[in-house]
Amino acid sequence: MSPGRSEPSHSPYDPATSDPAISGDAPCLVDVWRGPFIEGGHRGHAVVVDADGRIVAHWGDPDLSVMPRSAIKSLQALALVESGAAGSFGLADAEIALALASHSGEVQHASRVAAWLDRIGLAVDDLECGAQAPMHRDSADALVRTGAPATPAHNNCSGKHAGFLTTAIHLGVDPKSYIGFDHPVQALVREHLHGMTDIDPASRPRGIDGCSIPAHALPLRNVALGLARLDAHSQDDQSAHGQACRRILAAWAAHPELIAGTGRFDTRLMTAAKGRALTKAGAEGVSCAVIPGRRLAVAVKIEDGAERAASVVMAAVLSALGAVDRDDPAIRSLVGPTITNWNGLSVGALAPHAAFADSLRGAFQ
C-alpha cells in the first residue's frame, strides 16, 4: 500500500498544491523497547543543512513538505526584533526567549508574559492564542488549587503572541485579529520566512496552528536552511538583520528554561549543551536545531507526530555532530530515554534504530 492522494470528505485537499508529509520510504529511526522486545518504532526524516543550502547528511526525504509548526519560532521572531519593536519596548533577553518558546505554562513563563503585556499597555485578554492549562503538571495542579482558570498567558505560545502584539503596536497597526493571514504582522512574518528559507509561505499549503496563526508547509531542507542562515547572518551581517539574528540566538542560548520548561527535552538538552546547540520542538513530531558558530542546522520530522521520537533523533544527530557531549549522562538519557512504569520500574527504553545509529557513526567524519 502506498500513500494515496484522494480526498477525504472533510477536506479541500488539492493534490496539485499539496505534498503530504508521509512518504513510502520513511526509514525507521527510533525503536521502542520493552524488556528484550522491540514493541514498536518511529519512522521519519532528518536533514543537516549548511547556510548555503548544502545537505551535509540526511535520512529519508529531505525535500518532504512538512509543517514546522513551533519549531521555527526563532524565524518568526525576526518580525519582532528586526522591525525594531523589541528595541523600542526595551525587551529583555528573557522576553525574546519567550517569543521563541513553547513553554510549559509555569509561573516563570506565564507571569513574565503577563508583565510584558502590561508594559506595552495590553492585557492577557488581548492574546488570541486561546487558554491552555499549563503543560507542567505541578504548575497545572497549583493553578487548580487556587481555583483560578487557565488563561491565554498559560498557553505554550503566549510569548510568541505577546511578540506579535508588540510588533503590531510598533508598526502602528490595530493589533486586533493579529493571528489572521491578512494581518500586517503575519505578512511581515511571511516576508522573513521567505527571505530565510527561500520559500514563499503564501505559495504553499496552509493550515491553522494550535494557537490559531497560519501554519505553512515547507520542504524540510528549507526549514533547516532558514535556521542555518540565522547563524550565518549573525556572524556575517552587520545590518539590522544580522543584529536581529544575533539577538535571537543569544536569547535562545541564555534561557533554556524559558524555551520549554522543567523536565522537557529542549530545556534539558540546551542546559547540557551550554550554548553549543539550540533546539526547538514543533508539534506533530518536529524538532529543529541551530549549531551556533558552525552555520549548520538540523530539521527532523517524525512521520507519526511523536515528540518522544523527534527528541531521540535530534539528540542522536547532535551527538554525532559533536554539538553535544555524547558521554554526558544528561545527553545519554536523551538519546536513550528510559520508560518507567507506575511503580517507577525501568521497563524499557527508546533508542535510535540500529541502522540509523550505524549510519550516524560515519556521517560527519
Add this chain to the structure above:
Amino acid sequence: MSPGRSEPSHSPYDPATSDPAISGDAPCLVDVWRGPFIEGGHRGHAVVVDADGRIVAHWGDPDLSVMPRSAIKSLQALALVESGAAGSFGLADAEIALALASHSGEVQHASRVAAWLDRIGLAVDDLECGAQAPMHRDSADALVRTGAPATPAHNNCSGKHAGFLTTAIHLGVDPKSYIGFDHPVQALVREHLHGMTDIDPASRPRGIDGCSIPAHALPLRNVALGLARLDAHSQDDQSAHGQACRRILAAWAAHPELIAGTGRFDTRLMTAAKGRALTKAGAEGVSCAVIPGRRLAVAVKIEDGAERAASVVMAAVLSALGAVDRDDPAIRSLVGPTITNWNGLSVGALAPHAAFADSLRGAFQ
C-alpha cells in the same frame, strides 16, 4: 534502511527469540490532516480472525509479534471468573467490567474498586499496580482540590488487580507479589492465554507492563483468535469455561462507561454499538474487538504506538464489518475525529488512509 536487529546497550535483546513489532512493509492506515495538508500518518497492522483461526481480512503482517498489553484483559479475566473466584465473592457485572478495564480513574471507577477490595477483606494498599493520577482531567483536578494524593485505586488497571487479588484469595494462596511471573495467579492467567490463543506466553519474549505484571509478545492473529474464541465458546460451551466466557462478554457489553471512561474511544464506540461490538485498547497503539455472535475478532497494532490511530483503524474496520452503523454521527466522529485547537477551531482531522479506506470497501462482501 530496513529494520535492524542489533542490540542496543540497555537491553538483553536476543534476535533468536525476539521478533520486533516493526516491519518493513507496515502500510499507512491513518492520515493526519491539517487544513488541506496531510501533516503525518500512522502505519500499522490489523487482522480480522474467526474462531477457527481463519484470517477473514488483514492489512500488514498478521503474524507480527506484538505485546497486546491491556487489550486482552478479557482473556486474563478468565482466571477470575472460570476459577469460581468471581462467583464465590458474588462479584457484580460492574466489578467484572472493571477487571477488563483500563479505566479513567473517575469516582465511578476508583470508588467501586475500593469497595470491592473492602468486601474481600483487603485494602487499596494491597494493590501492586502503583499509584496513577486519574486519566480523566476533571477527576484529576477534583482530586487535587481535595488535597489527597492519587492512589493505586485510581490506576487504570486497578480493577484487573482487584481481580488478581480476589483470585489469589479464592485459590488460598498468599496474595503478596501477585504481579510476579512465578505467582500462581499469573501462572493461571498464562494457562488461559495459552488455551485461548494457542500460544504459550511463557515461551515468548516477555517484558513488564505499566502496572508491573508480565507483558507477553504474541502474534497479532493469535491475539484475535483468543478473542474470537471468547465469543464462540460463549455460544457453544456449557462447561464452567463457556459460562465464564458468557459472563465476561455480558459484563463487557453492559458497562461501556467502566471499561474506559468519559469521552474515551472504547466507551464512546461501545455506547454507540449497543452490544454489537466490544472493544478494548492496549498501550502502545493496540486495539482489539470482539463481534458478539459472529465468532469474529479484530486486532490492531499501530507501529508507532499511537492510540489515536488505533482507534480510527478499529472504528473503520468495525464499520466495514457492519458491527457498528457507519452512518451514526457518533461512529463517524470516531472514524474521522476532528482536531481542534486552543480556540476550539476545527483545524484538521484524522482519517483512514485512502488505500486502506478503499480496501475496506470490498473487504467483507
